[in-house]
Amino acid sequence: xxxxxxxxxxxxWVESFVSLDCVYSSAEDRxxxxxxxxxxxxxxGTGGPxxxxxxxxxxxxxxxxxxxxVVASHNSALHAEMVALMMAxxxxxxxxxxxxxxxxxxxxxxxxxxxMCLGAVLWSGVRRLVCGADREDARGLGFDEGPVFPESxxxxxxxxxxxxxxxxxxxxxxxxQQYRDAGGVIYNG
Amino acid sequence: xxxxxxxxxxxxWVESFVSLDCVYSSAEDRxxxxxxxxxxxxxxGTGGPxxxxxxxxxxxxxxxxxxxxVVASHNSALHAEMVALMMAxxxxxxxxxxxxxxxxxxxxxxxxxxxMCLGAVLWSGVRRLVCGADREDARGLGFDEGPVFPESxxxxxxxxxxxxxxxxxxxxxxxxQQYRDAGGVIYNG
Numbered sequence: 494x495x496x497x498x499x500x501x502x503x504x505x506w507v508e509s510f511v512s513l514d515c516v517y518s519s520a521e522d523r524x525x526x527x528x529x530x531x532x533x534x535x536x537x538g539t540g541g542p543x544x545x546x547x548x549x550x551x552x553x554x555x556x557x558x559x560x561x562x563v564v565a566s567h568n569s570a571l572h573a574e575m576v577a578l579m580m581a582x583x584x585x586x587x588x589x590x591x592x593x594x595x596x597x598x599x600x601x602x603x604x605x606x607x608x609m610c611l612g613a614v615l616w617s618g619v620r621r622l623v624c625g626a627d628r629e630d631a632r633g634l635g636f637d638e639g640p641v642f643p644e645s646x647x648x649x650x651x652x653x654x655x656x657x658x659x660x661x662x663x664x665x666x667x668x669x670q671q672y673r674d675a676g677g678v679i680y681n682g
Numbered sequence: 683x684x685x686x687x688x689x690x691x692x693x694x695w696v697e698s699f700v701s702l703d704c705v706y707s708s709a710e711d712r713x714x715x716x717x718x719x720x721x722x723x724x725x726x727g728t729g730g731p732x733x734x735x736x737x738x739x740x741x742x743x744x745x746x747x748x749x750x751x752v753v754a755s756h757n758s759a760l761h762a763e764m765v766a767l768m769m770a771x772x773x774x775x776x777x778x779x780x781x782x783x784x785x786x787x788x789x790x791x792x793x794x795x796x797x798m799c800l801g802a803v804l805w806s807g808v809r810r811l812v813c814g815a816d817r818e819d820a821r822g823l824g825f826d827e828g829p830v831f832p833e834s835x836x837x838x839x840x841x842x843x844x845x846x847x848x849x850x851x852x853x854x855x856x857x858x859q860q861y862r863d864a865g866g867v868i869y870n871g
Contacts, residue, residue, distance in 0.1 A: 496692050496696055496697055496700075496702065496747075496769075497769060497772055497773055498689055498690060498691035498692065499689070499690050499691075499768060499769065499772045500687055500688070500689050500690075501687060501688050501689075501690065502687035502688075503685050503687065507685055508685055511685075513685065558685075563777045563805075564777050566777070567771050567772060567774075567775050567776055567777050568768055568771055568772065568777060569767070569771060569777050569778060569802070569805040569806050569807070570759070570764055570767065570768055570802050570805070575759055578758070578759065579688060579757055579759055580685075580686060580688065582756050582757055582758060583686055583688045583756060583757065584686055585756075586756050587756055588752045588753050588755070588756050588757060588758050588869060589758060589869065607801055607805075608797060608798075608800065608801030608804065608834070609797075609798050609799075609800075609801025609802045609804075609805065610798075610801070611797065611798075611801070611828075611829065612796055612797030612798025612799070612800070612801060612828045612829070613758070613759050613798045615797065615798075615826075615828050615829075616752075616758040616759070616796075616798060616828070617758050618758070637804075637841075639800075639801045639804050639805070639837065640800065640801070640804075640830075640831070640833065640834035640837035640838070641829075642829070642831060642833070644829065644831070645797070645829035648828065648829035649829070652826075680777060680778065
C-alpha cells in the first residue's frame with residue numbers, strides 16, 4: 494500500500510482573524526492575540542481552548558499562529574504551541590528559528606506548555622517563552638500537562654531561553670472556563 | 683497574505699523498505715525495523731539517525747513508521763517518534779490510539795525519546811514504549827535530549843504505559859556511531 498502523508502492546515506476562521514506581519518508591541522498585546530486565538534477556537538468549535546503565536550522578539554512582528562487542533566485533525570501532537578512553531582519554521586524554511594540570518598523569536602502561549610510542547614520550545618530555536626494561564630488552571634479543567642517539573646523550566650533557561658509566566662493569566666483562564674461551561678471535549682484527562 | 687499549511691511526507695525510500703500490515707512478532711523483530719529505519723535514513727541522507735514504528739501490541743501488525751526528518755522538512759518537531767505517531771493516528775483517523783474500537787498499540791523507537799517525544803507518547807494513546815539506545819548514547823553523539831528525568835518515565839507508567847528500555851541497544855548505538863563517522867549534522871547540540 495502507499496504510505497500516507499498528512500497535511501496540517503489552520504481553520505478557515507484564522508485568515509480573517511489575524512494578519513501575519515502585523516506588529517504587537519507589548520507582552521500584553523502579544524498575549525492578547527494568543528488568548529484571542531484560544532477563544533476563537535472555542536467559539537468556532539475547531540479545538541481545545543489554547544492559542545499561541547510566534548513573534549520577532551524585538552519589534553513584535555507576527556510570524557505565525559497556532560491553536561489546538563488535536564481532535565479535528567486526528568493528531569494528538571497538534572497543540573497550539575506545536576502548530577505555531579511548525580508554521581514559523583515552515584515560513585522561514587528553516588528547522589531552527591535561532592540562526593544568525595534571522596532576528597530573535599519568541600513564542601507566546603495562552604497556557605503553560607505541556608511536556609511535549611516544552612520540549613518542542615527547546616528545539617525550536619526561540620529565545621523566549623511567554624505563558625498565560627498556569628499549568629494548574631489547565632489541570633483544573635481536566636487537561637493533563639504531562640511530566641513537567643520545576644527543573645524543566647530551569648533546563649530551558651540554562652540553554653538561553655527566557656521564561657515569563659502568568660501574563661494575563663486571569664483572562665486566559667477565563668477561556669478555559671468558557672470551554673468547560675460549553676461542554677468542550679476533555680481528551681487525555 | 684494567505685496563511686500557510688504544511689505537508690508531512692516520508693522519504694521516497696520508505697515505500698520500498700517497509701510494507702505496512704506486515705507482522706513483526708518479537709520485541710527484537712520490531713526494534714530491528716526501527717533500527718533499520720534509522721540506518722536507511724542515515725544512508726539516504728534524509729535525516730538524523732533515529733527510527734520508530736507503531737505496532738499493534740498483540741500480534742505485531744505494523745501500523746506506521748517514522749524517522750527523523752527535522753532538517754530536510756524544516757521542522758524541529760519531526761523526530762522519528764512524532765512522525766510515527768502522527769502517521770498512525772492519521773491512518774486510524776483518530777486523535778488517540780487508545781479507543782475501545784482499536785486493539786492496543788505500542789511505539790518502538792531506536793533511541794530513548796527526548797522530552798518532546800516522551801510527552802507525545804503520553805498523549806498518543808499507546809500502551810507500551812520500547813526503546814533501543816540510551817539517552818546517554820544520543821548525548822554522547824551531541825544530541826541534547828531535553829528535560830527528561832527518571833520521574834518522567836514513572837509519570838507515563840502511572841498512566842498505564844509500560845516502558846521497556848535497552849532492546850538491541852548496541853545495534854542501535856552502532857547507527858549513531860555510523861552517523862557521526864559520516865559527518866552527519868548535529869543540530870541543537
